[in-house]
Amino acid sequence: MFGSAQQGANAYANIGIETGVAAATPHRLVIMLYEGAMVAIAQAIAHMKAGNIPAKGQAISKAVMIIESGLRASLDKKAGQEIAQSLDSLYEYMGNRLLLANLRNQPEILEEVHRLLTELKTAWDQIGDSVNAKLPEPAKVATSPYDGVKQRSNPYASA
Template sequence: MFGAPNKGANAYAKIGIETGVASASPHKLIVMLFEGAMVAVASAVQHMNAGDVANKGAAISKAISIIDNGLRASLDKNVGGEVALNLDALYEYMSSRLLIANLKNQPQTLDEVYQLLKGLRDAWVTINPDAAAQVPAAAAPQQPADPLAPQSSRLVKA
């Protein structure tokens, strides 16, 4: 009578994601791509364990799409040099491993790709340029106030 029970929650989540994407820095967008791929791989494991072939395939396809059309497509091999080339090879490896996991029903292969994505995501988070921009470079560390130290008089003499 009222439709799908999760329809409203899914619409709300979609709006939240779209808002996050619109306001995210390029660095945050890459983190979001890693997280999206990780969620898709974790979902594929659940569907694989449940024997849900259609949803397993859809989740793996989504993870491959994020890796190939998001992470891999965002590489600038001219500027990134050897690091970009190595990441490109790693992304290609992950996509091929996901295909094998799908064809052979190998949850351990999905876990391998998940761990690779997690390691890259964690490394990416630690090099967050936004966090460095939030801390003023010239700011000196504040010394805690010593209540017993002599204080200059705040009274104005007439």
């Protein structure tokens, strides 16, 4: 009637992810894409080693989709020039390697792409630290409708 606890947990996780995406900066979104691809590849490695071919294929497909439709599609080749072109070539290489790993059942190819993504994510993390250090402090957001409202003294309060 109500579904399983797993379905509820999955729905709750999806809401958390959607909320995180909606509140994320463009820089944070790129990091989230790297993290998602890395998790999918780690799952693919585990499924490959366990012999779970359908789950391996799904995990690799998810990683390819994140790289192609997320990371690669978001590149601004005009603004990014050589760096964007190099990343585009690297993402294409990763997608091809993932497909090859799936066809040949070779976890070492998956591990190679995982390492590449880890290196790129580390670079983005470092860029984020320097960018965030230069950003002005965010304005205080009211957490209550009464935040910022001047309180009157209570004439009935005991002194």
